Amino acid sequence: MGEGWQLMRIQGIPLRIHPSWFLILALATVAFQQQYSQQFSAQAQEPLLWAIGLLTALLLFVSVLLHELGHSLVALSQGVKVRSITLFLLGGVASVERECPTAMGSFWVAAAGPLVSLALSALLLLSTHSASHASPLLGAMVSELGGLNLILALFNLLPGLPLDGGLILKALVWQFTGSQRKGIQVATASGKVLAFTAIGLGAFLLLRGAGVAGIWLMLLGWFGLGAARNQTQMLALQSVLRRLQVKDAAQRRFRVLEADTKLRELSRIRVSDENGLADWLLVCDRGRWKGFVTDAPLQSLPVQRWDEETVGDHLQPLDQLPTIRDGAPLWQAILQLDQPEVNRLLVLGPAGLPSGTLERPELAERVLKELGVRLPLPILEAARRQGVYPLGMMLPPVARTIESNPEA
16 A cells, blocks of 8 residues: 555654545545535535535544554554554555454454444534534534444444454454464455455446445455455465474575685685675684674775785674574564664574575565465565565564464
């Protein structure tokens, strides 16, 4: 969907507006203006009706924002970081860093949004009578917003992903079965049924002449199918990251030098490096690992001394390099590579000795291969040069979800 433009921060959470939001704001304003025009054309002038239509549309999205804030604040109370809240064509969505580590935590995060909408609906509907006494137009707006918040709550409680009801269903199945995976499977299947129902009903309404309503239902169904597909892919990705070990993806991006190697040779090696991140240079002395050497001596010493001093004179201990055991699950490597300034891991064998290296591009390539996906060579080469996951793959959030539920 994309990030959109950041409007402000609420409780430290960025509020973003996606470009598609302006389209739905305009459509909602027109719809509300037409509705008010049918009721109050004799009592109010056209500019006022347009202004009330726009105000109703904006307050509706304020209701959506409060709905998402309900999710977000409960997520924060569960120790889950909320990246942003984004308003877009189909309403709003809160982006979280990872899922709650417990089933009941997930339940309350999912239920918080509908509870906020139900509370707003009750408050507005109870205020309708008083608002109508102040102004019939104001009363109509309050009543409309109360009804829409009730619809928002009930619609979101439908038991299928990605709706809140689907998340509630997932959490309940997870709680009673002890399996988060089972919860996702049940909620995804339910979501597919709802999505196909929405598409079918939308097509029927479209054929009967209800153009906007039919198209809207079909759009919601299409969005639901996409969300169900994403959940299925997420389950497959989590399964791969749990199953694969670091040694399955490790390569060898280091060279081994003897401790008596002159700095002149180090310079020659560096000149021969063509692109991408330079190989690490590990140092041995008669078969024993001693440490590693960087380019710092070449930068700090005059060229005349490169033939006198050796790499052994400028050793750094191996434990200063980020390391991981070759038998560790691959998702743990993703978490380590997500740390600041960590672009490569030194892979250690069973005896604790260097056996390879692991970087983001080769890790992603191995995962994609396991999923049956092969990327074009130019894309992989570009990722290697930049030291990033190809195509911007968002593997760290998936790894954090696994970390919170390693046995799911």
